[in-house]
Amino acid sequence: MTDNGLYVYAIVRAEHRTPKGLAGVGSPPLPLRFLVEGRVGAVVSDVPPKLRARRRDLLAHQDLLLRLTGSGPTLPMRFGTVAPDEAAVRAQLLAAEHRHLAALERLDGRVEVNVKAFPPSDALAHLVREDQNIRRLHEAARRRPGYEANLRLGEAVVTALSRRAAEAGQSAVRELTPLADAVATGPEVPGCALNTSFLVGRAAEGRFRAAARDFAAARQDRVELRLAGPLPCYSFVGADGPLTGAGA
Template sequence: MTVSTAVTTLGTLYVYGITPAGVAGPRTAGVAGAPVRLLTESGLCAVVSTPPERLRPRRRDLAAHQAVLAELAGQGPLLPMRFAVVSPDSEALRAQLRGDRRTLLRQLDGVRDCVEMNLKGTVVPGYFAQLVRRDEHLGALAARARRSPDYQTNVRLGEALARGVRGEARRAARQVLARLAPLARRTAAGQVDDDQVLSTSFLLRAADERRFRDAVADQARVYGDRLALSVTGPLPCYSFVDPRPTPAGR
């Protein structure tokens, strides 16, 4: 979890992620330039560094966090932590690895050879002409606005068009999800609003990334007049793990 400011205490460990035991320690420098090291317990590794006194989501530290995760992900399954996740001290973290060992190993197995791809879809605001032709109510409003272009009629027409455009984009988003979900092992829905009507993460086998991108491109060709699609990834599998160390500042 990203936080704007967090104060750490002596002995606190900044946690990047959890891997099976046996990985090589990252050579990449960590947050605030700190050396990254491995804390091994019960067949698991927590990848940690000493945090700065105050954690802030500065660009260079966010980039360092991501670079450490990228190096780890190249070695095998990884349970990534979001920026600014800390553990009180090494003993607390070791105890957590021991206590949650079965759950963590199961999660690692669940993301083995996988990547996360995030798909967002936003409303295309200009999808008007087809709506007016198909919808009798909109057609009548548009005709009235042309005959008598008064303020209230224009407002009602604008509101009705906006609702119609959002509705078309939401319907397209449902069709896109129905087409793409079978390509994934799992999906996780994100937050949506009136403009961003689709936000979903897909857990894919790494080997299926190209196939997924091609399928997204196909859907963009079908629905691009009403729904603008964008893909981010491959990402660490943030949306498909349940890491337990405490976000700093909580």
């Protein structure tokens, strides 16, 4: 082990079967270790030199978490989570054993699916037909084209498209929520009208995706839904993550 602490990837049950052939971040990828304390364990490695959020390591971190999730419930750590030493990790595992077990039970057999709502890129014609103010500004810009007219039209179009996408996104959340076990609002994303994650049972994931596709197809003039997943269940392990108090 290096003097730089331990890189912590996830917390799992003590009996979790870690898939073979897994490796951590770094170049070359660092070997993994499994620290068990009581009924829970942590998947760790040494900390790679000059740890930075390189695309290669971000993907390696995510791939490892997805493969761990495939063989049992997993509490994922954010990229770059480093504990001071093995003793700190073991102490935290022991202190929070019951909390970790409860969270693992809640996530068992489930994945995260993220849904983002964006204004559609080709909805201007629909907007002109349906929005009287946009139609008026559009006609004014055609009659007397110029910077000010185009600016007013552009600002009104952006505002209207964002509003319609947000309203449709909220409708999507209401329609998709019964198909999920939990819902979490995500942080704001530039250009995105709505960012929401759903905790979905693996057996229900296909039905969830089909419902999202059907919803988007019926409202393609108002919203573009982008789904990402299955993802590690970052949004459902608590705001501070599962290693709170471990010096992470």
